[in-house]
Amino acid sequence: MQITNPIIPIKPKEVCIDTNGELDLKAICVFSAIGFFLDDDTYWTHKKVLKPASVHRTSSENILEKSEPYFNWHYTPRHISFEQALEEFSQLFEAIITEQVEDKKVILPLSGGLDSRTQAAALTYLGANVSAYSYEYRNGYPETKIAKQIAQVCDFDFQSFKIGKGYLWKKLDDLAKLNNCYSDFTSPRQMAISDEFSKMGGVFSLGHWGDVLFDSYNSEKLSHDAQVQFLSKKLLKRGGLEFASKLWQTWDLEGDFKSYFENRISNLLSTIKIEDTNAKLRAFKSKYWAPRWTSVNLSVFENSKPITLPYYDNRMCEFICAVPEAFLKDRQLQIEYVKMRNPELATLVWQDKRPYNLYNYTNPSTTKTLSYKVINKLKRTASRLSGKPYIQRNWELQFLGDTNKQQLEAVLLNSKLSELIPEEIITKYTKSFYNEDALRNAHPMNMLLTLAKFNQTQNNG
Known part of the structure; x- marks a missing residue:
């Protein structure tokens, strides 16, 4: 075959x-x-x-x-103007979306960022029938606020959802089958509302990877070794190096994990024949990160409806390789596209640059910035004093609290994880997470749960 x-x-x-x-x-x-x-x-x-x-x-x-x-990532910038690049992007982006969604009702996940906003501008311009939605953590940042405003400007149907505490335990077995334990289980928070997807429309239009393709690291030229260190820091999760090193020692593997890991990154980076540092780092992420991380949990969407991803299209990847790096810096193409196709969308707050929008984020006001920070801090303080901690990460809703702790420990025990990882390591990280530093040990707990479900599938298989 x-x-x-x-x-x-x-x-x-x-x-x-x-x-x-x-x-x-x-x-x-x-x-x-x-x-x-x-x-x-x-x-x-x-x-x-x-x-x-x-x-x-x-x-x-x-x-x-x-x-x-049949394709190798490259950087071959053409001698074109920014206006020409914008025109080419506009035509390509809209052609891809038109081909992908055809005349079906589109399901569009919305956020306060740029990728989905760019899609919203295109879909509105193309006259698509769109059902949009957004979600936020219960007692967390109101992410749905900007998304709702985008939907109103575009005249989309819109639904907002709250990610509830402890939903994971009812969804865990299904999620393990969908992502085959190739990702942790708290990152794909869309699983919390997956039952709603079948009611929304005919095809998903997902904005994954636009933020990588259409931005630059704004880095000066780095040596190969410096790039390896840069990528290592980006890749390693908080507590991940220590956790992996303990497993490496436990399994009596040759050498040490850190050296092995950095050597792997170095070898993979060497497969990319690009001189420009920023283009090379983008290519590395697109070649090794997107397929093995971002793509893994697309199955949650696909389990309900067909999925389309305009930024994943081969033509978009080829286009990026020929765009001058200066035009990708600071999301310029997406920003100017939104301004061109739907100026009103550009007046809405850009979540990454709060409290500014696409027109004024480059000219921040000290007074406005300080005022926003003070008000935001007061809201968080009030939330904490009321006994409702401000939620920023999904694992806080799924792991913290007595009920979640009981569920998590039950999975670790029933999966017979100790056949793969010594009981003392499991106990060490569980105690450290609940009694010492949850933030530092959240990733190891995520991975223990993932490995537990993997081990369980092997025992049941």
Whole structure:
């Protein structure tokens, strides 16, 4: 069988490279440190995920026989004006969306950011029938406020939802089947409202990866080693290095985890033949991060309705490679597109630059900024004093509190996780999370839960 994988695959495809294998403990350590598997790694030494942007041939037994890339990330900027780049982006973006959604009713997740706002501008301009929604944490930042305003400007149907405490435990088994334990379970918070998706429309238009393709790191030229360090810091989750290092030692793997991890990053970075630092870092994330992290939980959406991703389209990736880096800096193309297609949308607050919008964020007022910060702090303080902690992360709603603790510990016990990870490590991190520093130990707890469900599937399988 011949399989052509997109430049950014929507769904990881797993194949065998051998008939027998064992747990890939090194790969699991990397997974435990950063929250996703690198390159083509899986839980097993004899199973791999098909590489992106390649044509693969597999046998009838799903054994990988041959792979050849048809696209390599590059940076070949053309001598064009910003106005020309904007015109080309506009035509391409709208053509892709038109092809993807056809005449179906579109389901559009909205936030206060730029990616979904750019989609909203395009869908309105194209006259699409749209059902939009947004969600926010109970007792957290009111994310749905800006989303609702966007929907009103565009005349979309709109629903707002609140992510409730402890929803995860009723959804955990289903989520483990959907993402195959290749991601933690608190990151895909869309799972909380997945039952609502079937009522909304015909096809999702998802804005994933626009923020990476249409921005720059604004970095000066960095050496290879400096890029490795930069990426390592970006990839490693809080507490992830320590947790992975403990697993590495426990499983008596050769050398040390940190050296192994940095060497992996170095080798993968070397596969990208781009001189410009910013373009190379973008390519690294698009080649190794998007397919193995961002794409994993798209299955939650796809389980309800067909999904489309305009920023994932091969043509969009090819377009980005030929755009001068200066035009991508600070999201310029998306900002100017919104201003051009729907000026009223540009007057709404940009969540990343609160309290400013797309017209005035470059000229902040000291008084306005200070006033916003003071009011925001007072709201958080009032919330804390009322006995309702301000929620910023999903794990706070799913892990904290006596009931959540009982559910989490029950899963860790019933999954027989101690067959894979020594009981003392499980106990250490559980106690540290609940009794010492939840923020520092949240990622290790996320990974313990993920590995517990993986272990359970192996025992039940």
